[in-house]
Amino acid sequence: MKLLTITALILVIALTGQAQHFDQEEHIFIVEIDPLPFAMGGVGGHFGWSPKKSAHFSFGLSMIAGPEYPDFFINMNDKNKDQGWGVKINQGMGLWSHYYFREKNEGWFAGLQLFTQEMELSNENFPGETDKTNTVMVAAQGGYMWYPFPKTNLYLRPWAGFGYQDVVSGSFEPDEVDPDLEVGDKTFHLNKLMPFATFHIG
DSSP states (O other): OHHHHHHHHHHHHHHHHOOOSSOTTHHHEEEEHHHHHHTTSSSEEEEEEEEETSSSEEEEEEEEEEBBHHHHTTTGGGGGGOOOOOEEEEEEEEEEEESSSTTTTTTEEEEEEEEEEEEEEEEESSOOEEEEEEEEEEEEEEEEOOOTTTTSSOOOOEEEEEEEEEEEEEEEOSEEEOOOOOTTTTOOOOOOOEEEEEEEOO
């Protein structure tokens, strides 16, 4: 229901616009929703800005809260398989930059993202016990911005990426960070290389 409501609002705003995509001679501000976090039980969205004097670059902020990892993400590391793990992203925030090869907010793009999140770990073998840790990810991404309806600002932005993540907070030992990745006597094994793909509606 949350996803449908937000999608409907974006559709109304975009479909009532009369511009052919965006006026490239002005500052451009965009708002997007990401259906993937909604499908995982949370919320997610992006806010973006394309400077007036920039012909190809866009910059933005991404936010996520509440989604739970499906088994596919947990089991990407074989050591987590069939161990009873649950992973929830309490909140996350990132900065991104995209370069559009044609012109800003049109067609193919490539970019970088820096993202940090708080992970809450649980394990069905230890009911009621959880642990939290914070990770940071650096990711490369690419995709395509497509306008399916003429004379509107509504767009779809499918994209995919590949990132490297690691723990940035936990208990500090003399020479390293001891990550908080344990529930009971089990240790969650963070998958440091993360592929991902989704699409945005904006």
